[in-house]
Amino acid sequence: MSLLKKGDLLTSTLEHYTVVKPLGEGGQGEVYLVHAESGDYAVKWFYKSMATEAQYHAIESLVEQGAPSEQFIWPMAIVENHSEDQFGYVMPLIDSRYYQKLTRFFSGELTFKSYEKLIEACMQMVQSFYTLHLSGLCYRDISFGNLFVNFKTGDVRICDNDNVTYDHLKSVEDNWGTYGFMAPEVIVGEAPPSTATDLFALSVVLFRMLYRQHPLQGRREYEIDILDEAAFMSLYGTRPIYIFDPIDVTNRPVKGVQDIAEFYRGILPQAVNDAFERAFTNGIKVPEERLRESEWMKLLTTVKYSITYCLNCGKQVFYDASVIRDKKEVSACVHCGKPAMRLPVRMKVGEQIIVLNYDSTLMMDVLTPLDMTAYQTPFASIVQHPRHPEIWGLKNHSELIWQYTTQEGDTRTIEKNGVVPLRHGMMINFGDSMGVVRF
Amino acid sequence: MTENYGKMGARDLHLFFLIDASDSMKYGGKIETLNNAVREAIPHIRDVARDAEGTIRVHALTFSTGARWLVNNVDIKHFTWENIQPKGVTDMGRSFELLADQLTTEFENIRGYQPVMILLSDGLPTDDYEKGLEKLMATTWGKKAIRIAIAIGQEADMEVLQAFIGDTFRGELKPLQAKNASELKQYIRWASTAVSNASINPVKAAVPMPPTADATVDMDDLDW
Structure with a gap:
């Protein structure tokens, strides 16, 4: 790590940066922690042999394009110093406390x-x-x-x-x-x-x-x-x-x-x-x-909503109705070897089976598994009745208005933050799709 | 959540140091720098191992009058470096033979990444190095190794070092010449970390570049 030194000054079209310390090195250059008025960033500084004109234009074009999503640690601007033939780029810092x-x-x-x-x-x-x-x-x-x-x-x-x-x-x-x-x-x-x-x-x-x-x-x-x-x-x-x-x-x-x-x-x-x-x-x-x-x-949506807990050991297992149908029995828990005592509470929406655990949080991908961002939008969660712990409910976290029919035959409407008490066989109308609950 | 219910079949990387401990290493602080450089490289080798599914296992031998093992097959997690005390002539060939013997007897049925072998020398071999090298290259592990050579100072026999490197990185690699303490540290660090990483996480068509020394050497920095 020797391309830049502590205190070196770098400049981009955005602002000035002071090199704080090296963070790592790779095949194309070295990465440094830098400080600027607006905060701390990372700078990748290319080795001389890699600091080509083509590379410069490639980075320039990425900067112009902008990050496709927040997950990408994307080049924000090209940075340069006094040297004629070397450059790098500034990017957000990955917070090593979390990542x-x-x-x-x-x-x-x-x-x-x-x-x-x-x-x-x-x-x-x-x-x-x-x-x-x-x-x-x-x-x-x-x-x-x-x-x-x-x-x-x-x-x-x-x-x-x-x-x-x-x-x-x-x-x-x-x-x-x-x-x-x-x-x-x-x-x-x-x-x-x-x-x-x-x-x-x-x-x-x-x-x-x-x-x-x-x-x-x-x-x-x-x-x-x-x-x-x-x-x-x-x-x-x-x-x-x-x-x-x-x-x-x-x-x-x-x-x-x-x-x-x-x-x-x-x-x-x-x-x-x-x-x-x-x-x-x-x-x-x-x-x-x-x-x-x-x-x-x-597929990942399917996996996510098939997670459940073994009733004996409490560890996470997957619920797969097709396997149970084929074997005509509930498989033994892979962790403790004992048979899971009964089937989990579950809801079918379209073709999807959603297992409802005591701690389940459902996202909008329950309704629209092909929508690439639906997994990030809250839809519902499982809640326990405060006075009757044996009663579980599905709480609406979405803007959709739900409808269901009570045991007595009344139609109820559930808005955001409202709760549907769950019972075997019930149907919940989520607007464009229906959920069928099974215990 | 991830209790393991089976094995991934991870491999280890075997990292070999072959170190010149002849008399001449006493002069100009060469052996002190080398001892220090290896010690400094250890935490960085550990970092590489931390990201690997297996671990890095270190082997080191010295050659002077004869050759001997310093450490054998030690997990980098527990690895410490004992100072080398130079004494005697440069029986480099003997070190190749000693290594070849170990690779023949103790590496049968061992799975690994391409091993990394780092040869460090400041002089001319005083024994028949060709015979030793031939023996080493006759072993599977020797032949398939990524072989790096570092010359300490100006006196080392570059041809011998080049012969050791052989076809490593498709024959594109030259011996590195450390002209001062800082370069020696850089080279040892590069060879033990960047090259180890290149073996564990191989990238097609990319040879890890040795740290490039400045084209114009400051004469004040020329220690050896």
Whole structure:
């Protein structure tokens, strides 16, 4: 860390900055904490060899474009000093009190507060890249090193945005990216990075969030002693095989040593397993077959609303009606091994099944799972009757006017902050859709 | 929420230091700087390991008259550095052989990332280094390693160091020449952290760049 020194002065079209201290270094430059009148920021200062005219214009264009969403730690302005040939850019500071690298989840150091928060992080990533892609941009290097997470809330920050480019790359000559996340066609040099290759990387990130293990690291990876470039080429480029490929069984998880995905495959809703099978069979080779962000969002909504608690041990499990129908019984809890005593309270809205737990918070994605921002807008929550704790209700947090019919046959209207007392078999009219409650 | 109900099959990175501890390292504060530089690099290597699914395991051997192990297979989390006391000639070849022996006997059925081997020397080998290097390169772990060489001062045999590096990073890498204490620290830090990171999180078509020394060396900074 030596490009800039404490006290160095930098200037942008916005304001002046004083270098406070180095924060880190990467392949293209060094990152510094800087102080300005309006607050503290981060500056990425490029190595001389990277401070090219093309880079300057690329950053300029990103600044002009503006951040697609608050998750992106986006270039705010180009910064310069007295030197003729060097520059950097200023960006918001990631608050390290709250945000940690996602890698810490996989190294086992940190974990999410609950499954809801893990899903929230996944949804924020999906929505962020959706918004980025919608602007005609592609990220090129989606990988754990560029993703920061607040493990308590599931909030996401995406850094290293100087590689973002318009989705019209033609040349494959300067293909690059992180092995394990790069799409096969990028690795073998058949196609440049694009939105479609971002979607591949995103599917890897999501798989790892939900199953922990890498979708292409099974027996074939396990049996390689040293992972060198040739190994990466084969595992991720020329012969990528999904660990749960329905036909090719040569790359299955290895029992006892590299098998954690088997566990999560056993507990996640079947719809999730099916979606990833699509993503990593047809979706590996044929970019058009990859799942779009809206499909991931819908799937994550399904996962989120299938979370429930084991009645014996209190740990989080997933409710999957299709599995119960097939087996004709409620599976034993994966944590304590005892049978969950009864089915959770649940509500069906359209095709979606929403499990209603004592602490459930429902968002607007209950009604509109394909709307990419609905997961952020409050819809309802579960509340307990203050004087009759055996009575549970669904509280309206939305602007929608709900209607339901009481046991006595009266029609009631529920506005914002009103509560519907829940009972088995009841129907709630949310306007455009109906919810059917089952105990 | 994330109790583990299985294993991820994480790999470790093995990081090897091969250090010249011959008599000449006594002069000009070279060995003191080296001891200090490795010590300074430790927290930064730990940071790299913190972001990895496995860990980084450190091995270090010295060569002077003969070669010997200083530490073997120690998790970076628990790693401390004992000062090296230089004495004797430069049996570099012997250190390659010693390393080759360990890689043959103790690395069977071990899974890992591409190992990183860092050779530090200030002089000319006094033994048959070619024979040793041949033996090292005949091992899978030696051949597949990312091999970095750092020359301490002007007297080191750059050809020998280049031979050690071989085809690392597709043959694009040259020995680094540390002309003063600050450069030596920078190079040791780079080799042990940036290169380790490049092995654990490999990026296609990107060779981690060694810290670039200023083109014009301030003669006051020229210690060795």
